[in-house]
Amino acid sequence: MNILDKIIAHKKQEVAQLMKEVSLEKLVKSPNFNRTPISLKQALTAKNSTRIIAEYKRQSPSKGIINDKVSIIEVTQGYLEANVAAQSILTDTQFFGGSILDIMQARTVNEITPILRKDFIVDGFQIVEAKAIGADAILLIAACLTKQELKNYGKLAEDLGLDVLYEVHSQEDLDKIELDNKIIGVNNRNLKTFEVDLEHSIKLASQIPDSCIKVSESGLTDPRVITGLKEFGFQGFLIGENFMKTENPGYACQEFISQIR
Template sequence: MSVLDDIIAGVKEDLQVRKAAVSLAQLQERIATIPPALDAYSALGVGDLARSELRVIAEVKRRSPSKGELASIADPAALASQYADGGASAISVLTEERRFSGSLADLDSVRAAIPGVPLLRKDFTCDPYMIWEARAHGADLVLLIVAALTDAELAEYLALAHELGMAALVETHTDEEVARAVAVGAKVIGVNVRNLKTLDVDRGVFAPLAQLIPDTAVVVAESGVRDVADVSGYAASGADAILVGEALVIIGTPRERIGEFKAAGAAAISAR
């Protein structure tokens, strides 16, 4: 069993508990009482072929399977506020509990504090219920990992997200997965340079995969962002956006770090 398989097995177990506690009908009732989803696609540059700035998706992330404990983050909303002040185009909130110590309560608190910035519910989506659940808790984006879904599921989940007014970050790791993401019409395609079987990071895989993604889709570099040099490298190789968590949560000045990343990215984009 790969790390991804193991994580999803746990996600499915926890999902059954939540399904027993909150029905789909209850989620739908809640959705009817909250504001509609924000336009995350526009925020990330979809439709803007003359992209000149690097978008930053800043992540609220306490721990990871590869690094263990990263930061306690007692107040996710306060951290997210710093992200928003720093110019993050979207904020990612990990809600997976077993490996990442996240929760839907984290998503709720960030949504309440940051009403105007799109939120990504970062979890291992493996059931349509989770998409309804994400919207009911204020998310504007969901994560769809190609390696974890069949073509039919990928198409179904993407369609449901759009039906609910949401966007999707479609994550890929190989050329075959990029082809599947493009075929389903993904507008935001992430290239994760972390091997989900070994958890090793290889930044060298980004450039060749990014070149396979059409200009009409936003390309997001995922994993491996340590510093300005990494950001510049990704942007020079075709990234329109970066998804970064660890490099922000371990530093005491995330707002300033986002500014540094955006400046470095813009310079690299203008030079490519």
């Protein structure tokens, strides 16, 4: 069983248990459920956008602890000062050390920038939950969902006013998605082996229609690479570990953005 299979198996159990404890009605009645989400699409395509989606990630299955010293509040404030286009927050507890509380806390200091809930969505319940905790967008990973699930979950998110980042790693993943006006994230990290190869972004770029917003994810450590990927039509860049492995992720993010040409 590869890492992704392990994560998905655990996530399905976790969500099944959660659904016994929390009702949909309770989620719908939460204060954040009535707020109007901030558009991730607009944030990435705005004229002066930095196009950086900066991530908060304490740990990962491949690297172990990355940074468990800095709080979500201080990192969020640092990212906002760096003028990020959006913020990504991992809410998986078992493998990434995150929590839905991270988004709820970030939302108390971030009212202007979209927050992407980064998790392994295996049920529509999690999408309703994302809206209830104050997220503006969700991640749908093509590698662990069927074509029909991608369509259904995407529609549910849309109905709730949430944007969707559809994550792909291969042509096979891409073929599962109805490619029209979507935000498509090409993950340079193979979720089955956790190896990183930037060629994935370049290889798949030409297969993604211009009506889509292309986002490159993982392994982006050099501002010059961002400049290069823009040549291939990428309009968004999701970066986490590169900032989080430093003592001050906000400052590292600011320095990185200042070097993008």
